[in-house]
Amino acid sequence: RKEVEQDPGPFNVPEGATVAFNCTYSNSASQSFFWYRQDCRKEPKLLMSVYSSGNEDGRFTAQLNRASQYISLLIRDSKLSDSATYLCVVNNWDTGGFKTIFGAGTRLFVKA
């Protein structure tokens, strides 16, 4: 089983739709959680950090459920510019230090 698993894509949605991505992680001691966005052939960029209390940034809402080891990202009122790959990221303290594990990513296509 992969340490971080995401919904398989791609998601094809019309403009204005609400879309939700899910991510599960296997290490119960994981420390910090993020959603990154990656455009084709570009570097990943932080979309938002994920906190236990949940957090919202405009049209984007992230939730963390530590008991179920589950992270979600909700995008409301999708825009064409939201088309990208969304990466779930988990940081774990390991015996040697601080490791970062990326999910394989979920591709989103928003169509006019």
Next chain:
Amino acid sequence: EAQVTQNPRYLITVTGKKLTVTCSQNMNHEYMSWYRQDPGLGLRQIYYSMNVEVTDKGDVPEGYKVSRKEKRNFPLILESPSPNQTSLYFCASSFIGGEQFFGPGTRLTVL
């Protein structure tokens, strides 16, 4: 401007010819890391460094070396590249546990 720089951006080389990909950051970050990205596999961590002279293996360290002699620099060394190391490589830096900032990527082809 706060940034992570990588060089070269594109490289085509032959099997066995040693190469180094440089990475530099100007944000005084303690944590630096190298990833490779392959289709269907996502980003996988190669090596990371918690601070100067402190490095450790990620999930796919075989065939790679790193060093961290200065806080700002974290070069990735391929002593004897092989075709299975053809990939897109990203360097990243952060404060420990925080948001990682990525370089623009290095596309490496090993023939």
